[in-house]
Amino acid sequence: MPRLTLDDLYRLRLPSDPRLRPDGTSVAYTLTRADRETDENLDEIWLAAPGQEPRRLATGSLPRWSPDGRTLAYVRAVDGRPQIHLLPMDGGEPRTLTAAPLGAGAPVWSPDGTRIAFAGPYLPHPLDPAAPIVADRLDYKADGPGPLRGITTQVFVVDAASGETTALTGGDLHASAPAWSPDGGRLAFTASMEADRDLAPSGSVYEVDADGGEPKRLTGGDVLFLAVWQVGGRLVAAGMSTGATGHTRLYAVGPDGHEELRTGLDRNVMTGGPGYPGAPPRAYGDGLLFCARDRGRTHLYRFGPDGTAKLVGGGTEEVSVSGVSTAPGHYAYVAATPYSPGEVFLDGARLTAHMPAGLDLPAPQTRVFTAPDGTEVEGFLLRGGSGPGPLLLDIHGGPHNAWAPVFDGVHLYHHVLAARGWTVLTLNPRASDGYGEDFYTATRGAWGLADEQDFLTAVDELVADGTADPDRLAVTGYSYGGYMTCWLTSRTGRFRAAIPGGCVSDLTSLSGTSDAGLLLKTYEYPGDTAAQSPYTRVGEVTTPTLLLHGDADERCPVGQAEQWFAALREREVPVRLVRYPGGSHLFIVSGRPSHRYDYNERIIAWLEQWVSGSPS
Numbered sequence: 106m107p108r109l110t111l112d113d114l115y116r117l118r119l120p121s122d123p124r125l126r127p128d129g130t131s132v133a134y135t136l137t138r139a140d141r142e143t144d145e146n147l148d149e150i151w152l153a154a155p156g157q158e159p160r161r162l163a164t165g166s167l168p169r170w171s172p173d174g175r176t177l178a179y180v181r182a183v184d185g186r187p188q189i190h191l192l193p194m195d196g197g198e199p200r201t202l203t204a205a206p207l208g209a210g211a212p213v214w215s216p217d218g219t220r221i222a223f224a225g226p227y228l229p230h231p232l233d234p235a236a237p238i239v240a241d242r243l244d245y246k247a248d249g250p251g252p253l254r255g256i257t258t259q260v261f262v263v264d265a266a267s268g269e270t271t272a273l274t275g276g277d278l279h280a281s282a283p284a285w286s287p288d289g290g291r292l293a294f295t296a297s298m299e300a301d302r303d304l305a306p307s308g309s310v311y312e313v314d315a316d317g318g319e320p321k322r323l324t325g326g327d328v329l330f331l332a333v334w335q336v337g338g339r340l341v342a343a344g345m346s347t348g349a350t351g352h353t354r355l356y357a358v359g360p361d362g363h364e365e366l367r368t369g370l371d372r373n374v375m376t377g378g379p380g381y382p383g384a385p386p387r388a389y390g391d392g393l394l395f396c397a398r399d400r401g402r403t404h405l406y407r408f409g410p411d412g413t414a415k416l417v418g419g420g421t422e423e424v425s426v427s428g429v430s431t432a433p434g435h436y437a438y439v440a441a442t443p444y445s446p447g448e449v450f451l452d453g454a455r456l457t458a459h460m461p462a463g464l465d466l467p468a469p470q471t472r473v474f475t476a477p478d479g480t481e482v483e484g485f486l487l488r489g490g491s492g493p494g495p496l497l498l499d500i501h502g503g504p505h506n507a508w509a510p511v512f513d514g515v516h517l518y519h520h521v522l523a524a525r526g527w528t529v530l531t532l533n534p535r536a537s538d539g540y541g542e543d544f545y546t547a548t549r550g551a552w553g554l555a556d557e558q559d560f561l562t563a564v565d566e567l568v569a570d571g572t573a574d575p576d577r578l579a580v581t582g583y584s585y586g587g588y589m590t591c592w593l594t595s596r597t598g599r600f601r602a603a604i605p606g607g608c609v610s611d612l613t614s615l616s617g618t619s620d621a622g623l624l625l626k627t628y629e630y631p632g633d634t635a636a637q638s639p640y641t642r643v644g645e646v647t648t649p650t651l652l653l654h655g656d657a658d659e660r661c662p663v664g665q666a667e668q669w670f671a672a673l674r675e676r677e678v679p680v681r682l683v684r685y686p687g688g689s690h691l692f693i694v695s696g697r698p699s700h701r702y703d704y705n706e707r708i709i710a711w712l713e714q715w716v717s718g719s720p721s
């Protein structure tokens with residue numbers, strides 16, 4: 106069987122955001138593919154049902170069933186702005202429902218199906234791209250959108266028949282996706298309305314009358330609420346401590362405040378986002394379904410009225426669930442496995458096979474390494490051959506992300522290198538997600554200082570056991586992984602090649618230039634930023650280094666790579682900087698296909714250039 110090649114980037118199809126029809130008979134979902142001609146990632150709405158071939162319904166994303174299951178709302182761009190459309194499922198053409206000046210967000214049907222709510226961008230005047238950009242607070246920009254220019258995010262309600270749209274909120278806030286009350290009389294959302302929220306992170310659950318009025322604050326204080334949903338007749342919100350980095354938890358929210366839903370799991374609740382699998386909580390029977398990450402894998406759990414959480418399905422352990430939807434007696438989800446970046450499942454049975462057939466995708470082997478301080482760290486080895494060979498250490502970001510032993514459509518170079526005889530080690534060092542909250546917070550205030558030993562221990566063990574050739578070691582990583590790549594090459598010369606992607610080199614400048622700068626400094630790396638910055642010892646780097654960076658990255662601004670590039674070039678260390686025009690921090694996940702292809706291709710080329718003798 107053929108091994109994967111980079112051209113498979115254009116053959117991959119990624120399902121996401123599954124939505125069960127209210128009668129449980131079929132699942133609508135978004136299917137995304139990279140289009141070579143337009144150099145865009147194209148989204149389509151598909152429908153899958155037991156015993157039927159999945160079929161395409163429309164161009165668009167974010168499918169949402171009307172309560173009677175007869176209409177599918179979804180979002181599609183009109184003149185470059187996402188607008189809500191309605192597709193009658195008994196036949197006929199879709200209808201454009203909204204004409205929001207800056208676009209509409211995910212549709213949320215009212216319980217009676219007569220209205221649709223959404224959170225969307227708002228500006229009280231026409232947007233002038235040439236106008237000066239004025240900032241009075243730190244939250245003046247965001248990775249992806251860039252400078253916000255005064256745009257806020259408000260809650261809107263649109264009449265499903267007439268399209269008449271009303272803003273329910275206004276003012277200086279960024280509302281989350283809204284959630285209807287069971288009687289359709291109110292909408293809940295999360296936001297922070299504090300004037301100095303840029304200095305002290307906060308987020309509360311609010312409720313506003315569906316016919317307008319002043320939002321009422323339902324929560325406050327010790328929990329930073331991130332999102333809220335209507336789950337089985339009650340509000341359930343996701344939140345985290347306002348005091349320090351930690352796990353995300355679920356809370357029941359009512360008119361008198363909030364109460365944690367204690368799952369008994371020392372695991373991070375995963376509600377889903379770019380690069381982070383998971384899904385919002387969903388009603389299921391007399392309990393709810395939620396996702397949590399366990400040892401890098403994201404699983405589906407059922408939280409029952411008895412207050413316990415039990416694994417759902419319990420099938421293959423090597424799975425990452427992203428996207429969950431329920432209907433009475435049924436549940437649907439998308440799951441990645443070692444052989445597919447994602448397929449749609451209904452009640453545990455696979456409905457789709459979007460992964461190109463016939464590819465030889467070796468499954469990674471799980472290994473556990475023990476650091477000098479006794480900490481055990483788990484990793485996954487994609488073996489390219491037997492006997493000592495070239496080894497690529499690939500470091501995930503976050504630092505609270507995590508690798509899982511599943512196939513993803515981002516790091517295609519893993520399989521290309523393995524086919525050429527490389528071994529790829531994806532390691533979950535301390536701070537990785539899925540190993541308990543103490544492990545998750547173990548690098549706070551000690552970036553690099555605490556986790557360096559985990560990486561070097563794993564590499565040393567693989568050299569000692571004959572897996573890795575000590576003269577053919579290489580390191581790469583993105584975001585925090587890029588930070589760690591810089592850090593390791595400033596402390597050891599053992600790597601023959603290094604590729605920091607979306608990197609961080611100087612925590613002091615990062616604090617003032619990242620869109621999350623103050624959060625990072627407060628929650629992640631308080632204390633001595635110089636001691637935690639790779640740049641402090643950049644003068645010791647000798648490893649040929651390729652820097653890959655999104656030119657419009659506002660999370661880790663491109664200056665982080667430029668500083669590293671200049672410092673190495675001045676000392677004539679072989680170095681190259683590649684900037685991707687328009688690329689945000691997430692460009693390797695959702696950026697231009699040609700940029701994603703180029704990112705993978707350059708990694709392979711740099712490794713083969715500088716790791717002599719690597720089998721080609």
Ligand SMILES: CSCC[C@H](NC=O)C(=O)N[C@@H](CC(C)C)C(=O)N[C@@H](Cc1ccccc1)C(=O)O
Pocket residue numbers: 379380381501502503504505506583584585586588609619621624625628629660661690691693694
């Ligand atoms: C307290 S602010 C939260 C920052 C957030 N942390 C997540 O764990 C974050 O953005 N971290 C960055 C690194 C940091 C800016 C130094 C990061 O590593 N980002 C993500 C982004 C990403 C995800 C998937 C694919 C590409 C990039 C990550 O890698 O986990």
